[in-house]
Amino acid sequence: MQFNNSTSNFDFFKVLLETLPHPVFYKDRAGYYRFCNSAFANFLGLEIKEIIDKTVYDISPYELAKVYDEHDQKIFENRQLQIYEAQTMHSDGTVHNVIFSKALHYDSYGEPIGLIGLIQDITSKKAAEKEIEMLYSLKDAFLHLSQKIISYQDETEFLNDLLKEVQSIFSQSQQSTVLELDEHETLKVVAFTGYETSDMFDFSIPLAESFILSDLRGKFHQAHIVNDIDNFTLNGHQPVALPASKKTVQSTLVVPIWINDKLKWIFAIDSSYNHVYTETDRKVADYIREQLPLFYRIYELYMQTLQLSQYDALTGLINRRYFDEKHQQFSNDANNGYTLALFDLDGLKHINDQYGHQAGDAYLIAFSNWIKQSGIDGMYFARLGGDEFACLFPFETNSEIMTRIIAFRKSFESIIIETNASMFYGSFSFGLATFPNDTTDKMKLFHLADARLYKDKRR
Structure with a gap:
């Protein structure tokens, strides 16, 4: 039975297919569209009359049309129901993901004369x-x-x-x-x-x-x-x-x-x-x-x-726990040695007693800020607690470090430290100990630097 307008059943099937929400089309053996429902035309953004008697190459971008045509040829060769996912151009200009379901239409002699296809839009899925x-x-x-x-x-x-x-x-x-x-x-x-x-x-x-x-x-x-x-x-x-x-x-x-x-x-x-x-x-x-x-x-x-x-809340320098951690890492990696420097602010107790703890805090902050800006190139400046500070100097001689610290002390002693109720000058004492020249034991290194600091304090 030919699928054409002379067939008595055609009008019935046409009405039936129009009720389906899915796009449906029919092509003859040569690939020309002979029927489609309104859902198919709407999907492509065309009128039905613009589709009938056209091939897929006339209504789709070439690359997509080529894919569709190859699938059509396979179904005629294999003569089996064909279901596959593909992409197609929607009327809004976007590419949609769809499932094509295609089956052959045979004449009375059992020869395929066309195919009918249904498109299920699975873009949302x-x-x-x-x-x-x-x-x-x-x-x-x-x-x-x-x-x-x-x-x-x-x-x-x-x-x-x-x-x-x-x-x-x-x-x-x-x-x-x-x-x-x-x-x-x-x-x-x-x-x-x-x-x-x-x-x-x-x-x-x-x-x-x-x-x-x-x-x-x-x-x-x-x-x-x-x-x-x-x-x-x-x-x-x-x-x-x-x-x-x-x-x-x-x-x-x-x-x-x-x-x-x-x-x-x-x-x-x-x-x-x-x-x-x-x-x-x-x-x-x-x-x-x-x-x-x-x-x-x-x-x-x-x-x-x-x-x-890890940091001291008042001065912003690292605290003792974090300094000890960094010191341990540094001593493990320091192949060429390093110098530990300890600092102690002179007269902090006197400042606290005479002007109050606000002035003492200002003294600690002034020293911390000054040492950050000094450019003496130490590493891991830390406030160990109270008026005690420390840092590490890699790969330098004690004489070079001492020269820079003494120059730094002289510049620090020249600044005026002010609070709302006080104005004063500050200074500090320091001590150096070198790893491994002085000792390879970190605790002894601290004790040695501390002893030299107190010797400097008696200057």
């Missing part, structure tokens, strides 16, 4: 699966980062690792950057991955001059997709300013990170290809936007705890 997969990857990324928090020495190291983990969630991305908003409302690159040149750190742009503020105003509490940067600019939008290294970027996923109700960072997840990001990517990026401030808070709390455990 695929998007949901992708979103779940990406969220699982994100969970693993945050878990991995949380296990590494104790190893980070500063925020830059934390941001670089964080950026790499975030980028790994988006398979379309080859490069990424983090821009930080400074106190002058200027965006500056503070971390990047996938770019080979260091000119990234030279890039900055006022927030007010960026497309971010002009085009996303009112929406910048959400992740945003720019899927074609060149056309985005040509269509009347504010130009997307990029450093030289980012000129190859065609698409970017912009993720604003707000900390304490202030914009702190912008994560730019970049791609060298156009139209690679989908609504699913944006939704996952929005989840990152929501969760990252909480994760950053964990990092902040850890760093605050670390600061309290």
